[in-house]
Amino acid sequence: MNPAEPAAPETPTDTTPTDTVTRPRRRGLRTVGLIAVAAVLGLVGGTAVGYRIQADREPTPLPALNQAGLAYPAKPLPKGEGPEPLSAKEDLQxxxxxxxxxxxxxxxxGARADGKDGWQPLDAYADGFTLPDRALEDxxxxxxxxIATRAWLVGEYKRIQINLVQYRPDSRLGAFEHTTEQQRIAASEGKSASLGHEVKGSTNGRYYIYPVRREAGYLDAYEARAFIQRGDIAITILMYDTHKIAESEIRSLAERQLGRL
Structure with missing residues (x-):
């Protein structure tokens, strides 16, 4: 061999070309893409056709907002044909x-009158609160x-007082605000065993029973309260005794007083 000549390349023992190795084909991707494009085109085309059909149609008139059956008669009804006025029993207001x-x-x-019975002046009513000046302003x-008030004594120590506080019709929900505020105070004082019990027949009335208060040199003190709203009237019932007050007693008072309204 001539040393100047280049050596001939060695013949590979493996005759399979390395750059022609078969790889698995990723089937389905192109088909899925075509289907997706077709679906989008179909949706757009269908929407366009729908708009075109709707545009070619005559507009459908909407029904009238007013109803003839609800209109007032042009002339008053003849005497005797109009609705009967509500009876005193039906007209709660x-x-x-x-x-x-x-x-x-x-x-x-057997109960004895205790204190004011009937109309109560506002200043006298406000004096029953912890902060009379603030209560008067509120x-x-x-x-x-x-304000109508009635209080009585049963036996030697049991005292019951009922206040009916009426607010003007054009006031800002005075009865509701008064009732909810008194309930909030009753629940936050920490003396009531619970957040109160619902008064049957009312929308937001509740009554509260407080645990006994004991102090050296004094008789035991028990207390129960009820606060109810009925229209523009706020009902307050206060009960004090030196013996335990039964739940049925304050509940019955609250339900019976509400029933009279």
Whole structure:
């Protein structure tokens, strides 16, 4: 061999070309892409056709907002053909516009009157609160109209007081605000065993029973309260005794007083 000549390449023992190795084909991707494109085109085309059909149609008129059946008659109904006025029993508001004192529960047999019975001045009513000046201002702002009160004694120590506080019709929900505020105070004082119990027949009335208060040199003190709203009237029932107050007693008082309204 001539040393100047290049050496001949060695013949590979493996005759299979390395750059022609077969790889698995990723089937389906192109087919899925074509289907997706076709679906989009079909959706766009269908929407366009739908708009075109709707545009060619005559507009459908909407029904009238007013209903002839609800219109008032052009002339008053003949005498005797109009609706009958509500009776005093059916017209609940008529009760509240009458003598409010007549809606107070009567004193039970054998009970003795204790304090004011009937109309109560606003300043005297406010004096029953911890902060009389603040209470007076709040009631005036809330549009208080009049207050009817009845209190009585049973035996030597049991005392019950009921207040019906009525607010003006154009006031800002005075009865509702008064009732909810008194309930909030009753629940936050920490003396009530619970957040109160619902008064049957009311929308937001609740009554509270407090644990006994004991202090050296004094008789045990028990207390129960009820706060109920009925229209523009806020009902407050306060009960004090030196013996335990039964839940049924304050509940019955609350339900019966609400029933009179």
């Amino acid at each position: 008529s009760k509240a516009q009458g003598d409010l004192r007549k809606l107070l529960l009567p004193r039970p047999k 009631e005036l702002v809330s549009g208080v109209r009049r």
